[in-house]
Amino acid sequence: MIQFLIDGLVNGSIIALGAVGLSISYNVMRFANFAQGEVMAVGAYVSLGVLALMGLGIGKMGPVSFGWPLLVSILFSIMMTSIVVLITDLLVFRRLRDKDSSRITFIIVAFGISLIARNVIHLAAGGDQQFYSFYIPRAVQVFEGLKIVPDDMLILLITVLCVVLMHTFLNRTLIGKKMRSVAENPSLARVIGINVDQVIRGSWILGASLAAVSGTLHAHITQLDPEMGFELILPMFAALIVGGVTSIYGAVLGGLLIGMSEAIAVAIGWSSYRGAVSFLILILVLILRPHGILGEKERDA
C-alpha cells in the first residue's frame, strides 16, 4: 500500500505542478485554460527534440537517471514553450481581450487551440508512444516491503523547489506582486498604473514554464504521446478546484490528493476507472465545499 501511495505522491506532484501553472492563468486572466495540458505536451515534445538533437541520452547523476542533458532540454523547453504561448497570446487571446469577449469565448477558443496543438504534435512527431530513454531506473530497497526509485524522489524535490520559487516570485518580486494585484482586481490594478498586458505576458511565461517542467517530468517517468496533455487536463482542473482556485498551495494539495486517490483506485483494482477518479473527487468537493479546501469565498465584483 505504501508503495502505491508513493507512486501517487509522484504522479500527484506532477499534477500539482501543472495545476499551479493553471491557477496562474485562472487567476490572472480569469478563464479556465483548457489548453494547459497541451502546453505541457508541447514542453515534453520540445525536450524530446532537444534530447534527440544532442544525442547523448538523458545522462546520469549519482543514483538518478537524470543528467545534465535532460536538464538542458528542460531549460530549452521552458524557452520554446514560453515563445509558443506568447505567440498564441499575440495572435489569439490579445484580440479577444481587445474585443472584450466573454469568459466563455476564451474557454471555447482554448478548446480550439488544444485541438490544434494536439494535431500539430501528431503531424510533427507522429502518433506513436515515444520515450526519452529505454533505461529503466532501478528501485532501491529502503526497508522490507518498500522500494523507492531515486528518480521519483528527485521529482518530489523538483516540485518542492518549483513551489518555493513560485512563492518567492509572487511575494518578493515586483512583477509577482503586480500579478497578484491584477488577479485581485484588474481594473484597480490598471488605475494605479500597472501595465496589465505586461503582467498577462508574464503570467503566460510563468504558466508555460511550469508546464514545460511538469510535462517533461511526466514524460520522463511515463511516455509521450499526442494525447498526453488531454489526459492530464481533468486531473489538473480537479486539483485546482479541490484545493481552492485562489491559492497555489491549494493547487499543490489538490494535486497530491488527486494523485494519491488515483493510486488507491489502481491499488484496489479500479484501474480502468482511473480517469474518472478526479471527476468523482471534483463533484464531491463541489457539493461539500465549493470553494475548495484552501480557497476563499469569491467576492462579488
Next chain:
Amino acid sequence: MLEILSFPVFFLIICSFYAICCLGLNIQYGFTGLFNVGIAGFFGVGAYTSAILSGPRYPDTLIGGFELPIILSWLAAIVISAFSGLLVGFITLRLREDFLAISTFGVAITLQLMALNLESITRGPNGLYGLPKPLSDWSEDPVVDNILFLLIAFAVIAALYLSLERIYKSPWGRVLRSIREDESAAEAMGKNVFSYRLQAFVLGCAIMGLSGAMYASFMRFISPQDFMPIFTIQVYVMLIAGGKGNNFGAILGALVIWGLWSASDSLIALLVTPDFQTQAAALRLIIIGLVLILMLIYRPAGILPEKKNAGVFR
C-alpha cells in the same frame, strides 16, 4: 432511381442528428450563455438508454432485452438525459461559470469510461448491435427505410424549431437572454437565476439525449467510439458558424459544417494515399480548430446572427 438518393438521404440523416444537438446547445449556450463541454456525454446517455430499452437480449449482458417500442425508448432517453443534466446542473450551475465547463468535461470522460468498462450493461468496446429501426418493416428497400427515417428526423427538427422559436420569444426565453446579457440585472429584477439556468440546461440536455436515441435507432449499432470528445467540438463549431442564439442558424450551421466535413472525407479518400490518411485526418482537425477560433475572433455572431429584436437587450 432510388439508388441516386441513397447518399444524400444518408448525409441529411447524419446531419439531422447534429442539427438536433445544435438546437439543444442553442438553448444552453445561445440563449442562456451556458458552456456545456459534455455534449457527447448527454448524446451518449440518450443513445445507450434507447439502445438498452429497445434492443434485443444479448447473451453476455445482465440487463436488456426489454424490446420496448422505439418511441417509448426515445421518450425514456429524453427523461434520463434530462435527469443526468439535472444532476450535473444542480451541483455546478450555482458556482462560477467555468466550473460547469470543467464538470461537464468530466461528465463526458466518465460516461465514456463507463460505456467502455460496464461490460455487463454496455458490452464495452463491442457495443450494442441489432437495434430496431423505426418503420423499417414497411419496405424491403433500405433506401426507402432511410427516406422514411429522414421524414421522422425532419418532423422532429421542425417541431423543435417551432417550439424553440416560441420559447425564444416567450417571457421565459427573455429571462434566459437577460441572464446571458447581465446576470445581476436579471437577479435584481427578482428572477431566480439559478433556477432558470437549470431549466435551460436540463432542456438542452434532454434534446441532446433525443438526438442520441435517434442515432442509436438509425445506426442500429452503438459503441463508445461514437461518443468521442470531437463530437462536442463539432457541435460547437456548427452552432457558432451558423449563428448562436439563432435557431435557423443552428440548423444551417450543422448542414454547412457537416457538408464540409464529409466533402473533406471524400477528398481525403480520393487524393491521399493510405500511408498518409492519419496525417490528413490530423490536418482536418487542425482546420476545424482554426475555423472555430477565426469565427470567434472575426465573426462571433456567425453566418446568421441572432436577431436582437427589442432594443432592451442591445
